[in-house]
Amino acid sequence: MQNIPEIENLIKLISKLPGLGPKSAKRIILKMINNRRELLKPLANNLYEVFKNIERCKICGTLKSNNNPCKNCEDKSKNFNKICVVENISDQWAIESSSIFQGYFHILGGTISDTNNDNNRENLLINSLIQRINKEDIDEVILATSATVEGQTTAFYIQDSLRNTKVKVTKLAQGLPVGGEIENSDDGTLISAFKNRKGLNNF
Numbered sequence: 419m420q421n422i423p424e425i426e427n428l429i430k431l432i433s434k435l436p437g438l439g440p441k442s443a444k445r446i447i448l449k450m451i452n453n454r455r456e457l458l459k460p461l462a463n464n465l466y467e468v469f470k471n472i473e474r475c476k477i478c479g480t481l482k483s484n485n486n487p488c489k490n491c492e493d494k495s496k497n498f499n500k501i502c503v504v505e506n507i508s509d510q511w512a513i514e515s516s517s518i519f520q521g522y523f524h525i526l527g528g529t530i531s532d533t534n535n536d537n538n539r540e541n542l543l544i545n546s547l548i549q550r551i552n553k554e555d556i557d558e559v560i561l562a563t564s565a566t567v568e569g570q571t572t573a574f575y576i577q578d579s580l581r582n583t584k585v586k587v588t589k590l591a592q593g594l595p596v597g598g599e600i601e602n603s604d605d606g607t608l609i610s611a612f613k614n615r616k617g618l619n620n621f
């Protein structure tokens with residue numbers, strides 16, 4: 419597959435995908451070329467459709483099709499009074515599948531550190547979040563960003579941005595993961611677990 423520019427370019431592009439290196443990219447491309455009708459053509463068409471029709475909702479930040487209303491925003495009829503703020507849509511899926519939260523989602527699309535420019539507030543849809551809080555009668559915003567430095571900096575930034583909204587702002591507790599063993603926990607996890615420890619009696 420060497421020295422064919424079209425294929426070389428494709429290898430470079432596919433190698434950029436998460437979990438894939440040049441070796442697996444070559445295997446994928448070979449598989450597609452050997453299955454032109456069943457794989458290559460539909461995949462090319464499908465990718466173009468996604469490129470053309472799928473984009474972030476400008477209100478809640480989730481992915482939506484231009485042909486349909488946003489599923490997250492459509493849920494308005496349920497009259498939730500909480501918004502859970504997450505970094506990525508995969509975080510929303512994880513929280514939804516745990517059934518722990520009933521409410522709206524707001525997807526930032528990354529953290530404050532992803533882009534170091536003035537557009538950040540715009541990219542993270544903070545103004546839209548403030549508008550949603552006011553418009554949709556929200557009484558609690560739950561910051562469910564990652565327990566990383568970037569995630570926590572982002573949570574602090576949002577908390578600061580919401581200071582004039584008079585909404586209750588909470589943050590997920592951090593500590594030992596369920597099933598986690600003390601001896602295998604890193605320092606950050608242990609410190610956080612100690613800080614967020616809960617009383618077991620009334621004293």
Ligand SMILES: [Zn+2]
Nearest residue numbers: 475478488491
């Ligand atoms: Zn939406």
